[in-house]
Amino acid sequence: MVHKNTRPTVADIRLMKARGQKISMLYVTTLEEAAAADAAGIHMLSIEGRFFSPAMREAAGHCFVQVGLPFGSSGTVEGSRLVTAEDYLRAAFHFAAMGGDCFYCAASYDIQKVLCDNRVPIVAHVGLVPTHITWTGFRAVGKTASEALMIWRQVKQLESVGCFGAELEVVPDRVGEFISRNTSMIMLGMGAGPGADAQYLFAEDVLGHTEGHKPRHAKTYRNFAAEYARLQQERIAAFKEFVTDVDAGAYPAPHHNVAMQESEYVAFVEQVKL
Template sequence: MSTHAAPRRRVTLADLAAKKRAGEPLVMVTAYDHPGAQIAEAAGVDLVLVGDSAAMTVLGYDSTVPITVDEMLVLTRAVRRGLDAPLLVGDLPFGSYEASDALALATAQRFVKEAGVDLVKIERGGTSVARARALVDAGIPVVGHVGLTPQSVAALGGYRAQGRTAEAAIAVIDDAIALQNAGCSLLVVEAVPSPVTAAIVDRVDFPVIGIGAGASADGQVLVFHDLLGIYDGPAARFVKRYAHLRDAAIDGVAAYAREVRSGAYPAPEHGYTMADAEEQRLRELLDRR
């Protein structure tokens, strides 16, 4: 798709609701910087999530837990500058909202004021339902997140599918319903069996975005670095590689290194010239020194 295509009208929450009613799948992707945002924009996605997965894919942490609010805001501002049409969702990182409604509101307000997000995302049900309600009451749209919630992966026993027993599935479904009742505008459901996702979709009115949650969700989200084959870490079973950019990047840098070492780069066409008279004058000036 050409980067010079006519700009799209900005996506709204009403558009997402209309697409859900019409059965038109929603497309969400993560992005963590300005070039990534421009790619998502040009590709025509509906939503862009600046996820705390940036902790691993961009910043080199071994989980999502260490990333800070300030780090997330730097990345989110960069993405905002590259987006026009898609809705922008900012992920509130671990430790920035759980303790109280006041903390959640203060953090969310920073994401809205300093980074220009359209929505903020928080994880889990439980006490996060109260946090979601407080944010919605303050006029900040919220995306909920149930199933595998990476910020609480230690409590969940690792990166593994959730809701695989009937009782565990009921707990995930109840969290989803509670988040809707709290006023959330959207829900991410991660790494749950397809029947659980279908049960959620049947019981809620807001759009449900799946990641490793089957085809019955109203839309899908994948991590930018996973779907493009940039990230070298382990990939979940639900990841599909649509490109292999890391391999292409390694090949490109290796070819550059070979040419530098062999003297093939830079060639004359990669440099700048002087008029013959100026070059002669330069030699004369140097000779006088």
Template structure:
């Protein structure tokens, strides 16, 4: 563990720092997943995941669940439209314990954050919210011209001061060649094993949904458990209603009692007072 002070001047420990991740580039494969709650962060930590990433507003929860994991706070594209908004959100997330900040914005925003010495993760390849420029959801870099343009985009982000990149749905051979030539720590999401970090959303890993992207693999089946819970909830509620209607609930073990002498005295007294 590395000893650090966070942006709130609080002493803490981290499994990795930005400097560590740069030093490990090309030498050691790491894992990253999402964490947007205390439980998700704690599960990632308990499972030995190296890095976690979540929405900036969930930084405190992620930090509570995984106090020592390197956490990247994502500043959602549509929620912080101006540069001032982005900078404010970044400072707040870093104050809450984030170790880096993610943005899907262009080099000008990356540069804005990097000038404040915030480790910045950019986003290249398939950026889903901007997929209309590429004709929809598809891999980016499948032609030589497109792959060269992608490489140039990596270089622009390097020049802007980015520290790492979410590299999404890039052909694996292209990702491998770019990753070994760029100084950016590459987080491969659907881009093969050539990245420095293999990244997958926690809901996909755990099988929380029946539909997943082609690049994702479910290593669990939480969806089946959720369906079981859903069915069990309705079964229990129906059984409760039927028990009430049949008179079997509440039964003697589920009700408070009074001894016979006290009950007799009570009934005598209210009979006198009520005249009945």
């Protein structure tokens, strides 16, 4: 297991920004994806609380892990839902004990401030925010001066409450670069252009097995969908062969069975006395 002191810290991530070093980031959901990200040298991972566990932390290795705490979701702590600042604090401390390095929170500024005041590294969200989608629709945000100014003011407000960073999703590249250069926060760009501090993608997009809409900013490097489809056909074929073997009496074969001495079997039958 990777010792916590060998992993990047908030201070290290901030130093990367100060040096102008690009940060790679993936959203992952499985142990295999987390382990592959670590082996590949990915800097940051985003893992929702429902997927995060000590095993996931170990698989993530040297990666800096952002644990997602979506508003209203189950915090997995005593079955509570994340609504109040206390709920968020309880969940953050719970996941911090497992090795979470920072925490995603798109709740209100007052809740974010409570977390920050308790020295919890918080990543907020601006631009296209899926949990707030009713206010914008699924579209790029910030293409007009007024919308870009709205995002800028949100960033400065998040900065003032003490947030460590913010996801910057689907905004014009020039806006993404301007904001990243003019805030102390780490701006995790998802469709925000090359000027963002980090480039953030979902593993499912990178691996080519996205279900439903594939965003413009997604880039696919492998076709896992075809491989998964092939594996599913192989599963079906194997299961069919099993059914055929059972129907024909070919399974189980003698080498699958547990042997018993004839004398012991005879003694057993005699004692049963049917």
